[in-house]
Amino acid sequence: MGVSKEETARIAELARLSLDEAELARAQGDLSEIVSYVNKIADLNTDGVAPTVQPCTVSNAWREDVALPSLSREEALANAPDRQGEFLRVPSIIQGEGDGE
Amino acid sequence: MMQDYEVVVGIEVHVELATESKVFCGCRTAFGAEPNTQTCPVCLGMPGALPVLNRRALEYAIRTALALNCSIADRTKFDRKNYFYPDLPKGYQISQYDLPIGSNGYIYVDVEGEAKRIRIKRVHLEEETAKLMHAGDDIISATHSLLDFNRAGIPLVEIVSEADMRSADEARAYLSKLRSILLAMGVSDCKMEEGSMRCEANISVMPRGSKEFGTLVELKNIASFRAVHRAIQYEAARQIEVVSSGGAVARETRHWDDARGETAFMRGKEEAHDYRYFPDPDLGPIVIEKPWVDRIGDEMPELPDAKGERYMREWDLPKYDASQIADSRDLSEFFEKTCAIVGDGREVAKWILGEVLASLNATGIELSESKLTPELLAELIELVQTGKISGKIAKSVFEEVFNEGKRPGDIVRNRGLLQISDVGELVSIVEKVIDANPGPVADYHAGKTRALGFLVGQVMKETRGRANPQETNRILKEELDRRA
Numbered sequence: 351m352g353v354s355k356e357e358t359a360r361i362a363e364l365a366r367l368s369l370d371e372a373e374l375a376r377a378q379g380d381l382s383e384i385v386s387y388v389n390k391i392a393d394l395n396t397d398g399v400a401p402t403v404q405p406c407t408v409s410n411a412w413r414e415d416v417a418l419p420s421l422s423r424e425e426a427l428a429n430a431p432d433r434q435g436e437f438l439r440v441p442s443i444i445q446g447e448g449d450g451e
Numbered sequence: 452m453m454q455d456y457e458v459v460v461g462i463e464v465h466v467e468l469a470t471e472s473k474v475f476c477g478c479r480t481a482f483g484a485e486p487n488t489q490t491c492p493v494c495l496g497m498p499g500a501l502p503v504l505n506r507r508a509l510e511y512a513i514r515t516a517l518a519l520n521c522s523i524a525d526r527t528k529f530d531r532k533n534y535f536y537p538d539l540p541k542g543y544q545i546s547q548y549d550l551p552i553g554s555n556g557y558i559y560v561d562v563e564g565e566a567k568r569i570r571i572k573r574v575h576l577e578e579e580t581a582k583l584m585h586a587g588d589d590i591i592s593a594t595h596s597l598l599d600f601n602r603a604g605i606p607l608v609e610i611v612s613e614a615d616m617r618s619a620d621e622a623r624a625y626l627s628k629l630r631s632i633l634l635a636m637g638v639s640d641c642k643m644e645e646g647s648m649r650c651e652a653n654i655s656v657m658p659r660g661s662k663e664f665g666t667l668v669e670l671k672n673i674a675s676f677r678a679v680h681r682a683i684q685y686e687a688a689r690q691i692e693v694v695s696s697g698g699a700v701a702r703e704t705r706h707w708d709d710a711r712g713e714t715a716f717m718r719g720k721e722e723a724h725d726y727r728y729f730p731d732p733d734l735g736p737i738v739i740e741k742p743w744v745d746r747i748g749d750e751m752p753e754l755p756d757a758k759g760e761r762y763m764r765e766w767d768l769p770k771y772d773a774s775q776i777a778d779s780r781d782l783s784e785f786f787e788k789t790c791a792i793v794g795d796g797r798e799v800a801k802w803i804l805g806e807v808l809a810s811l812n813a814t815g816i817e818l819s820e821s822k823l824t825p826e827l828l829a830e831l832i833e834l835v836q837t838g839k840i841s842g843k844i845a846k847s848v849f850e851e852v853f854n855e856g857k858r859p860g861d862i863v864r865n866r867g868l869l870q871i872s873d874v875g876e877l878v879s880i881v882e883k884v885i886d887a888n889p890g891p892v893a894d895y896h897a898g899k900t901r902a903l904g905f906l907v908g909q910v911m912k913e914t915r916g917r918a919n920p921q922e923t924n925r926i927l928k929e930e931l932d933r934r935a
C-alpha cells in the first residue's frame with residue numbers, strides 16, 4: 351500500500367516540515383514502505399476480537415485527587431529558550447488565535 | 452426580513468472542574484497563583500513524563516453527564532488531539548474522541564414560560580491548555596506572547612449541545628440553566644470572568660419553516676452571558692443580510708470582538724484543523740462499572756428542577772418564583788436556611804425575590820458578600836408576623852439590615868418604629884384625625900368610600916407609619932359610623 355506524493359506533502363505540512371522535491375520523494379518512499387510493513391497486520395483475521403487500542407491489559411490505573419508539590423518557577427523555566435519575568439516567552443502567533451480548545 | 456428567517460444555534464461549553472489537583476498530575480489547580488508555580492514535568496510536557504488520571508476528575512465528569520441526563524459509557528479511553536500551538540506544550544491535547552464519557556443527554560430550558568428540551572450531544576473530559584497572553588496593544592502588533600502553565604492540565608469538561616436553539620434568548624437561557632446545574636452539582640465554580648466557564652457557538656440561518664440548516668459559522672471568544680446574546684444576534688443578522696441579498700454564507704470561524712460589538716473573520720474552511728486523533732498510549736483504558744455510576748447518581752446533590760418542584764410542593768410557591776430561587780445556589784441555600792427558622796416559605800420567597808434581589812442588583816454584589824444573613828431576614832419577617840412592625844416599616848428597615856448587618860429588632864427599637872396596636876392610643880389618634888378633616892369625613896358619610904383611604908393615610912402620617920393598618924381601618928370605620 352503506497353502513500354501518494356500529495357499525502358506526503360500534507361503530512362509534512364502538518365508536522366511543520368518544509369521538504370524540497372528530493373526530500374519529498376525520499377519521504378514518500380520511506381513512508382510507503384513503513385505503511386505497507388505495518389499494514390501486514392490487516393491480514394490477520396480479527397473476527398470476534400474486541401477493538402483493542404492498547405496491548406496494556408490494565409484498566410483504571412488512576413490516582414486519588416491529592417495535590418503534590420510542584421516545581422519552582424526557576425526549575426520550570428530553566429530550559430525555556432526565552433523568558434520575560436515570570437513567564438515563558440514565545441514569538442507571537444496570530445494564526446489559530448483564541449484556539450485553546 | 453429577520454422574521455423570514457430562523458436562527459439555528461448549537462453551543463459548546465468548556466468548564467474547569469473544581470478538583471484539588473490537575474487531571475493527569477499532582478499540581479494544584481488554584482486560580483490566581485503566581486505565574487508558573489503550579490507545574491511539573493507532566494503538565495510542562497517534558498519528554499518521558501507520564502500522565503496518571505485523577506479519579507475525582509473522572510467522577511466529576513460522570514456526575515456532570517448524569518446531571519445532563521446522558522448515557523454513561525461503560526468503556527472509555529483518552530485520545531490525543533494533535534495541533535501546534537504554544538499553549539500546548541506536548542504538541543497535543545489529551546482529550547476524548549469517539550468514546551466520550553457521556554452522550555445523548557438533554558436539559559429543559561425555560562423559553563417564554565414553556566419548558567423546551569435541548570439535547571446534549573456529548574460530554575467528555577480533557578486537559579486545559581496553558582494561558583497565553585499577548586504582549587503589546589493587540590494581537591496584531593504584539594511581537595511576543597507570554598505563557599503561564601499553571602492552567603495547563605486543569606481538568607476540563609466539554610459539553611456539546613445539539614443545534615436545538617432558535618434564538619439568542621434561547622442560547623442565553625440554555626447557558627444559564629447549564630450553569631445553575633453545574634453549580635448545584637458542585638463540579639465547577641463556572642466563573643466566566645475567570646475563564647472557568649467558556650463558550651463557543653455554532654450559528655446558521657435558514658428560511659423560516661425550512662428543514663435544511665444553512666451553512667454553519669463557528670463563533671469564538673465569547674466571554675460573558677451578555678456577550679453570548681449580543682454575539683449571536685449580531686452574527687444572525689449578518690448572515691441574514693448575506694443570504695437575503697442573494698449571497699452565500701461562508702463556512703468559517705469568526706471571532707467575537709466585544710468592544711466593537713461585531714464578529715470578524717478568523718479562519719476559513721481550508722485552514723480548518725486536521726487533528727489526527729489517535730488513542731493515547733500513555734493512558735490505559737477506563738472501565739466505568741455500573742455500581743459506581745449508580746453510587747455517583749445516588750450521592751448527587753439535588754438538581755435545580757427537582758429543587759424548584761420541591762419548593763412548589765412544600766411552600767406552595769408559584770412555578771416561576773420557585774425556579775428563580777432553585778436555579779441559584781446562593782438564593783436557594785439562603786431560602787432554605789431562612790425557612791428553617793421562620794417557617795413561612797411564601798413570605799421568605801417574597802422577600803428574597805423582592806427586596807433582597809433588588810438590593811443585590813443595586814449594589815452589584817453577591818448575596819454571600821452582603822451583610823444579610825438568614826437569621827437577620829428571619830428576625831425581620833418575625834417582627835412583621837408578630838405584629839410588632841408593619842410590612843411597610845419592615846421594608847424601610849431592610850436597607851439598614853442589608854448594608855450594615857444590624858439586627859432588625861435593634862433598629863426598630865432605636866428608631867422608635869414599633870407598631871402601635873394599642874386600641875386606646877389608636878382611638879385617640881383616629882379622633883384627632885376625624886376632627887381635623889371635616890371635608891373627607893363628610894365625603895365618607897355621603898358614600899364616597901375612597902375618603903377612608905385618605906383618612907387612613909392621615910393616621911399613618913400622624914404616627915409616622917407605625918399604626919397597625921388592620922386596627923386603624925377597623926377603628927376608623929367604627930368611629931365614622933358612630934358619628935354618622
Ligand SMILES: [Zn+2]
Pocket residue numbers: 473476477478489490491492493494495604
Ligand atoms: Zn503538573
